[in-house]
Amino acid sequence: MSKIETKDLNLFYGNFQALIDVNLAIEEKMITALIGPSGCGKSTLLRTFNRMNDLIDGARITGEVLIDGKNIYEAGTDLVVLRKKVGMVFQRPNPFPLSIFDNIAYGPRTHGSKSKAELEDVVEQALSRVQLWDVLKDRLESSALNLSLEQQQRLCIARLMAVTPDVVLMDEPCSALDPMATQRIEELMSELKKHYTILIVTHNMQQAARVSDRTGFMLLGRLVEYGETPQVFTNPKEIKTEEYITGRYG
Amino acid sequence: MRKFREAIIEKTILLNGFACILFVVLIFVFLAKDGLTLFRTIAIQDFLFGQIWSPLAEPPQFGILPLFLGSLFVTVGATVISVPLGMACAIFIGEIAPRWMREVLKAGVELLAAIPSIVIGFIGMTMLGPVVKSLFHLPTGLTAVTGSIALAFMAIPTMVSIMEDAITSVPRTYKEGSLALGATHWQTIYRVIIPAASSGIVAAIMLGIGRVIGETMAVMMLTGNASVMPKTILAPVRTMTATIAAEMGETVRGSEHYFALFAIGLVLFGITFLINFLADMARHRKKK
Ligand SMILES: Nc1ncnc2c1ncn2[C@@H]1O[C@H](COP(=O)(O)OP(=O)(O)OP(=O)(O)O)[C@@H](O)[C@H]1O
Ligand SMILES: [Mg+2]
Numbered sequence: 001m002s003k004i005e006t007k008d009l010n011l012f013y014g015n016f017q018a019l020i021d022v023n024l025a026i027e028e029k030m031i032t033a034l035i036g037p038s039g040c041g042k043s044t045l046l047r048t049f050n051r052m053n054d055l056i057d058g059a060r061i062t063g064e065v066l067i068d069g070k071n072i073y074e075a076g077t078d079l080v081v082l083r084k085k086v087g088m089v090f091q092r093p094n095p096f097p098l099s100i101f102d103n104i105a106y107g108p109r110t111h112g113s114k115s116k117a118e119l120e121d122v123v124e125q126a127l128s129r130v131q132l133w134d135v136l137k138d139r140l141e142s143s144a145l146n147l148s149l150e151q152q153q154r155l156c157i158a159r160l161m162a163v164t165p166d167v168v169l170m171d172e173p174c175s176a177l178d179p180m181a182t183q184r185i186e187e188l189m190s191e192l193k194k195h196y197t198i199l200i201v202t203h204n205m206q207q208a209a210r211v212s213d214r215t216g217f218m219l220l221g222r223l224v225e226y227g228e229t230p231q232v233f234t235n236p237k238e239i240k241t242e243e244y245i246t247g248r249y250g
Numbered sequence: 251m252r253k254f255r256e257a258i259i260e261k262t263i264l265l266n267g268f269a270c271i272l273f274v275v276l277i278f279v280f281l282a283k284d285g286l287t288l289f290r291t292i293a294i295q296d297f298l299f300g301q302i303w304s305p306l307a308e309p310p311q312f313g314i315l316p317l318f319l320g321s322l323f324v325t326v327g328a329t330v331i332s333v334p335l336g337m338a339c340a341i342f343i344g345e346i347a348p349r350w351m352r353e354v355l356k357a358g359v360e361l362l363a364a365i366p367s368i369v370i371g372f373i374g375m376t377m378l379g380p381v382v383k384s385l386f387h388l389p390t391g392l393t394a395v396t397g398s399i400a401l402a403f404m405a406i407p408t409m410v411s412i413m414e415d416a417i418t419s420v421p422r423t424y425k426e427g428s429l430a431l432g433a434t435h436w437q438t439i440y441r442v443i444i445p446a447a448s449s450g451i452v453a454a455i456m457l458g459i460g461r462v463i464g465e466t467m468a469v470m471m472l473t474g475n476a477s478v479m480p481k482t483i484l485a486p487v488r489t490m491t492a493t494i495a496a497e498m499g500e501t502v503r504g505s506e507h508y509f510a511l512f513a514i515g516l517v518l519f520g521i522t523f524l525i526n527f528l529a530d531m532a533r534h535r536k537k538k
Contacts, residue, residue, distance in 0.1 A: 050430060057349070083432035090430075094423035097446050110433045110441070156427070163431055 001069055003028040003167065003197045004049060009063035011044055011053065018044045020221040022063075026214070031189060031198045033212035033229065035205060037244065040218045042201040046169050049199070050086040051079060067167070084111065087165035091172040093152035095144035095159070100136055103144045103155060107163035126158040130188060150181035154188070168192065170200040174207065186211050205245060209233050217241045278519065285516035288312070288509035297513060303477040303488075305497065305507040312510045314517065316479045320394065320487030324469060327398025327483055328462045332405040333455055339406065340413035340454075345439055356414070363407035371468035374400040379472065386484055392474035394487045400468050405458035412457060416450020417443060449533045456529035460522055466491040490514050 002025040011019035018041045026032050034042045044053065051072060053059045064071045072082055084107075095103050104123045108114050114122070123140065127133040132154050136147075144155055153173060160168060170189075174182040182204075189198060189211055202208050208215055209229060216226040217238070225232060225241040236242045288297065292312055300313015343355045375392070378399060383391030420443050428438040444451070466489075474486025477493065494511050501508040 052426065052430060055426070055429070080432045080434060083430055088426075088430040090423060090427065092423060094421070094427040096424055096427065096442050106428070106433075106441070107431045110431065110437050159427075159431065 002026055002066075003068065004199075005064075005066040006048075007064040007066070009045075009048065009065060010061065011041075011048060012058075012060045013056065014058045018221055019048070022223045024216060024223055024226060026197065026199065028197050029193060029195075030213040031193055031200060031211055032214040032216065033208035034199065034201045034216050034218060035203075035208050035244075036218035036224075038203070041221045042218055043171050045218070045223075046088075046171055046199060046201050049167065049169055050083050050088055051077075052088065054079070080111075084163050085165055086167040086169060087160035087163065089153070089156055089160060089168065089170040089173045092176050093149055093156050095147070095152050095155050097143065097145055099141045100144045100147075100155065101140040103159050104162050106159060111163065122162050126162040127155075129161050129192075130154040130158045132158060150177050150184070153177065153181075153185065157188070157192075165196065167197045167199070170198065172201055172203060175203065182207070205233075217244060219244070281512055281516045281519055284509055285512035285514075288506065288513045291506060292510070297510070298517075301479055303493070305501075305510065310506065312506070314490065314514060316477050317488055317490045317493050317514065318517070319480050320473065320477075321463065321489040321491070323394040323480055323483050323487055324397040324401060324473060324489055325459060325462050327395055328401035328405055329455070329459055331398060331402035332409060332458055332462075335402070336406045336409035336413060336454070336458065337451070340410045340417055341439060341444075343410070344414045344417035345435075345443065356411075359407050359410050359414075362403070363411070367404060367465060367468045368471075370400050370404060371471035374468065374472045382484075388484060390474055390486060392472055392486055394473055394480060394483045394485065397469045397473040397487070397489075398483070400472050401462045401465055404465060404468065405462050408461055409454045409458040412454035413447070413451050416447035416454065419450075420446045452532045453529060456525055459525060463518070463522060463525075464491065466495045470495060490518055 004024075004026040006022050006024045009019055009022040009024075010017060022045060024045075034045065036042055047053045048061065048065055049067070049072075053061070061073060065073060067082075067086065071077075096106060098106070101119075101123055104126050105119045108119060108122050124133055124137075127136060132151060135151070144152065147155060153176070157168075157173075174185050177185065186207065189200070192198060200208075200212065212229045214227065215229045215232040217224050217232065217236075217240075219240055225236060225238045227237070232241065233245060236245060297312055297314060298318075299315055300311060301315050302311040302313050303316055304311045339355075339359070343352055343359070347355060374396060379391030379396055381391070382388065382393060382396045382399075424442050424446055425438055428442045429435070433441070469489050470492040473488060473492065475488045475492060475496070476486040477488040480487045494514055497507070498511055501511065
């Protein structure tokens with residue numbers, strides 16, 4: 001069974017249809033990349049998996065999104081449980097204006113506060129997982145806003161790890177970072193793949209080719225092509241995919 | 251030529267900036283000149299800690315402690331009432347209310363701010379006073395509490411609109427980040443949004459308090475105007491501002507009484523200055 005599956009998924013922003021009949025199956029513990037020109041609906045699709053689109057007035061959905069076989073749009077779905085399981089990393093690093101420690105402890109505290117000792121454990125583990133522990137362990141009480149952008153993005157990933165999700169959604173996680181930092185985050189993603197199912201939206205086709213196992217190409221709200229990353233990049237089935245990959249679209 | 255224009259504009263702006271400071275200094279000097287004259291004849295501790303304010307007695311007594319306590323009771327009371335109400339209102343408008351209701355409520359709050367204080371005093375006198383009187387079985391409904399409640403309603407609109415600004419200008423990404431971690435809306439509000447807006451919230455509270463301390467008309471009408479040491483918040487009191495307003499007209503220019511009223515003004519000036527200073531400190535500590 002696939003980890004995530006969409007069935008005839010349509011999404012409307014008011015009268016505008018942003019997703020059209022998307023059928024997609026995402027495998028567990030793999031990195032799946034979504035590529036496509038600006039405005040084609042990549043972020044929209046990503047945000048259906050943790051129901052962040054619920055926040056937008058006038059957004060409406062038809063079809064199904066199954067995670068572990070369960071339709072998350074069913075009435076009675078617990079959003080807290082869903083979002084604990086399906087975490088999200090945003091385009092611009094968005095640490096809270098709190099200390100480093102409080103940022104990581106935010107999730108665990110929110111989900112039934114743990115003792116100080118337990119929290120310290122969680123913080124150490126989460127920061128270690130994103131290779132920040134050695135750098136930051138002596139200034140856990142200083143503000144997270146003083147970190148470099150790369151460190152902030154790592155911190156946001158660690159903040160997510162602390163709530164032990166299964167799925168990690170990343171919406172252009174490197175677009176605010178320089179090439180070196182981008183490379184290091186990519187290495188981190190390959191490392192994280194062992195434990196999590198990762199979806200990444202990216203404008204950077206080299207990045208998709210480098211890090212992902214599967215790639216989906218979207219155009220004007222439709223999923224045009226989906227398959228093994230090497231196949232999509234070297235031998236696309238659809239002419240539109242080929243045109244995009246060879247740079248004939250924006 | 252362009253450089254010359256730039257220079258002129260720059261200088262003008264600079265001048266305006268200094269003008270503000272200049273006015274504050276001038277006002278202070280003006281107050282201090284007459285206010286400090288009092289202490290040629292009256293010891294400063296008798297003025298600050300004297301328990302009797304009786305300028306017409308023989309010999310006159312100029313102890314402002316009862317007036318100071320009057321202002322303190324009324325202000326603290328108004329703060330205790332207005333801060334929680336204002337916070338709740340601002341959170342509701344900024345975060346919870348649907349969009350159409352938000353617009354209606356904001357307009358309502360602005361209207362409330364536009365009500366002249368004399369009208370609030372009037373309503374307080376005819377409606378609130380009797381309620382306070384019968385509720386607590388008092389001989390009179392004109393007490394510190396009555397003043398506090400009315401002043402709270404004057405402070406709330408100022409507080410709400412500034413707090414609401416602070417709350418809605420918290421970056422959306424904080425809110426999304428928190429919700430995406432599985433926090434509920436309410437958890438997001440009190441664990442991310444309020445802390446992120448805290449400097450604006452503190453500023454709003456300070457401005458609200460500033461308005462309450464400076465308010466004169468309504469408190470004159472509502473607090474009973476008794477310049478005696480207040481024992482409880484249910485007793486009539488008289489504030490410092492009300493004393494100046496009530497007595498300035500009947501003093502002889504250059505008399506001891508006249509100087510004493512200026513000295514009260516000086517004390518008020520000092521208090522508001524201190525409050526602003528503390529607010530600034532709170533804001534800067536937050537930034538760090
Ligand atoms: N809140 C909204 N209300 C109305 N339309 C929206 C909203 N958000 C996005 N859209 C529209 O939906 C379409 C898809 O947007 P989406 O953000 O998913 O694109 P994207 O592929 O992520 O683009 P980008 O690469 O620029 O991030 C766009 O045409 C956009 O204008
Ligand atoms: Mg996007």
